Amino acid sequence: MDCHIKSLYLCVKNMERAIRFYENFFGKEVTIKNEIYSVFDINGFRFGLFAFEKMNENHSFGNNCLPSINVADLETLKNKIKDLELCFPLTQINTNWVVEFIDSEGNHIELTALV
Structure with missing residues (x-):
């Protein structure tokens, strides 16, 4: 099997707070900002933030x-x-x-x- 992992996402409860945290951590602004799914481009790797509660999903x-x-x-x-x-x-x-x-x-x- 030839596969490539190009992204991951983390579930977040508060999108604005999570974006601020990761903008500070990565030292760069979010690439795509959305109330449900936001993305940072980390050297071609998509690091996503997913507001799972807005989609009525359960996560631990x-x-x-x-x-x-x-x-x-x-x-x-x-x-x-x-x-x-x-x-x-x-x-x-x-x-x-x-x-x-x-x-x-x-x-x-x-x-x-x-x-």
Whole structure:
């Protein structure tokens, strides 16, 4: 099978709050802004925010699906997490630094950098 993963979305309860959080986190403005589905273009990867309640869908939050975002180096990683709520502490695992934080909507997100 030849497949490519080009996008993911996170469920959000408050679209405006989630957009502000990720605009600050990514340091860029949202690419497509909509009250139900908004998208950030992260180097060709579509990072979506889905207001599931507006579509009357039920979802649970937590760590059952963990988006992982890689940054250039440990200093960038440390700067990104300094004001965030962590759910997995900054830890060296093999050749990576790994940390998990909780976003404004309760989603767990992994951030990594090479050692």
